[in-house]
Amino acid sequence: MPSISRRAVITPASPIRKLVPFADAATKQGVKIYHLNIGQPDIKSPPKFLKAIRSYPKSVVAYENSLGNPKLRLGLASYYHGVGIPADPENIIVTTGGSEAILFAILATCDPGDELLVFEPTYANYLGFAAMAAVSLRAITTRAETGFHLPRPDVIKRHITSNTKAIIINNPNNPTGTLYTPSELAMVNNLAIKHELFVISDETYREFAYERTLPKSLLTYGKTPRHVILVDSFSKRYSLCGARLGCLVTYNQKILESVTKFAQARLASPSVEQYAAVEALKTQTSYFAKVNREYKKRRNVLIRALQKIPGVFVQKPEGAFYCVARLPVKNAEAFAKWLLTDFRDRGETVMLAPADGFYLSKNHGKDEVRIAYVLNSRALARSVEIIKKALAIYRKKNTTKHS
Numbered sequence: 001m002p003s004i005s006r007r008a009v010i011t012p013a014s015p016i017r018k019l020v021p022f023a024d025a026a027t028k029q030g031v032k033i034y035h036l037n038i039g040q041p042d043i044k045s046p047p048k049f050l051k052a053i054r055s056y057p058k059s060v061v062a063y064e065n066s067l068g069n070p071k072l073r074l075g076l077a078s079y080y081h082g083v084g085i086p087a088d089p090e091n092i093i094v095t096t097g098g099s100e101a102i103l104f105a106i107l108a109t110c111d112p113g114d115e116l117l118v119f120e121p122t123y124a125n126y127l128g129f130a131a132m133a134a135v136s137l138r139a140i141t142t143r144a145e146t147g148f149h150l151p152r153p154d155v156i157k158r159h160i161t162s163n164t165k166a167i168i169i170n171n172p173n174n175p176t177g178t179l180y181t182p183s184e185l186a187m188v189n190n191l192a193i194k195h196e197l198f199v200i201s202d203e204t205y206r207e208f209a210y211e212r213t214l215p216k217s218l219l220t221y222g223k224t225p226r227h228v229i230l231v232d233s234f235s236k237r238y239s240l241c242g243a244r245l246g247c248l249v250t251y252n253q254k255i256l257e258s259v260t261k262f263a264q265a266r267l268a269s270p271s272v273e274q275y276a277a278v279e280a281l282k283t284q285t286s287y288f289a290k291v292n293r294e295y296k297k298r299r300n301v302l303i304r305a306l307q308k309i310p311g312v313f314v315q316k317p318e319g320a321f322y323c324v325a326r327l328p329v330k331n332a333e334a335f336a337k338w339l340l341t342d343f344r345d346r347g348e349t350v351m352l353a354p355a356d357g358f359y360l361s362k363n364h365g366k367d368e369v370r371i372a373y374v375l376n377s378r379a380l381a382r383s384v385e386i387i388k389k390a391l392a393i394y395r396k397k398n399t400t401k402h403s
């Protein structure tokens with residue numbers, strides 16, 4: 001029997017889905033689970049998008065243009081102009097989700113064996129994409145105490161080697177919810193310029209910023225910067241996770257030519273969804289304002305309640321819809337598993353994402369969980385009540401066991 005590739009072996013499974021078999025078993029027993037483990041928003045997709053999907057006029061669902069539906073690229077250019085990013089349709093390539101844009105950006109900038117800098121805790125799928133591309137991720141740790149903000153430039157600089165080709169940064173951040181300041185972004189940009197690195201800027205959560213106006217895009221540092229590749233997604237912005245649409249935006253002609261070849265090799269992104277996404281782009285800004293108010297309310301409910309639990313440490317995140325909380329347990333994964341296998345409060349429990357899977361460094365995040373606040377405020381308040389009760393019992397149980 002031939003052996004499978006090393007890349008297949010080293011590609012990690014999603015840490016978010018690791019506990020799914022235990023959740024499935026609990027559901028089969030009739031237990032109600034509050035899912036705080038996954039970033040699937042419950043916000044309704046834009047009615048204009050749904051209407052367009054339902055009235056798709058063509059009789060053949062044909063391949064779309066490899067670079068994307070021309071009307072969609074035009075619409076995206078107008079969206080970017082609206083958020084202060086002067087990108088033209090020629091700078092934009094539509095992808096099958098932001099996920100494909102990330103993979104294309106890594107493939108276009110890094111050869112096998114090259115290094116890609118990443119801040120940890122990180123969006124876990126970067127690990128998978130880097131493994132697929134045979135690229136080494138080098139992690140720069142950010143810490144709960146400093147709200148997961150970026151370390152000083154000399155700390156970042158220490159991680160740059162002769163093999164470093166690019167740095168990937170996600171703002172607002174999944175999993176931490178951190179919104180980097182304009183000066184932090186400028187610092188990263190200056191380091192990238194000085195050390196001749198590409199910046200892959202993942203701005204999937206651009207609109208989800210609760211304390212300030214829209215975060216500054218790295219594509220707006222300097223006039224048409226050629227070292228920056230913006231990767232973006234329709235999934236969260238328009239609550240269209242299943243439409244599988246995203247895009248890559250850059251002023252770098254060579255990157256555009258390379259990604260065009262990748263895009264041609266995979267033929268096209270979904271035609272019907274692109275057709276309807278033209279309509280999604282017409283969504284009024286009042287939609288985002290309403291969605292933001294809702295998420296801000298949820299965040300406040302969640303964080304206030306979490307901060308009241310003895311031994312829990314969490315800072316108020318400023319963006320996206322996640323936070324990383326430190327729990328008073330040694331092993332957050334064991335606790336999260338126990339919640340699913342053993343703990344019930346009035347027939348209900350909670351599913352959390354253990355945070356160690358969001359770190360590359362060994363033994364980091366062992367006592368942390370990522371929480372996505374994609375449930376309504378009542379469900380969030382109930383979830384935290386369950387976590388509080390569960391922690392009290394779990395800690396007692398484990399202290400007794402060890403005494």
Ligand SMILES: Cc1ncc(COP(=O)(O)O)c(C=O)c1O
Binds near residue numbers: 039123
């Ligand atoms: C930071 C970040 N980047 C990219 C993506 C990928 O999004 P898409 O659904 O468009 O592939 C996600 C999805 O959760 C994300 O959180």
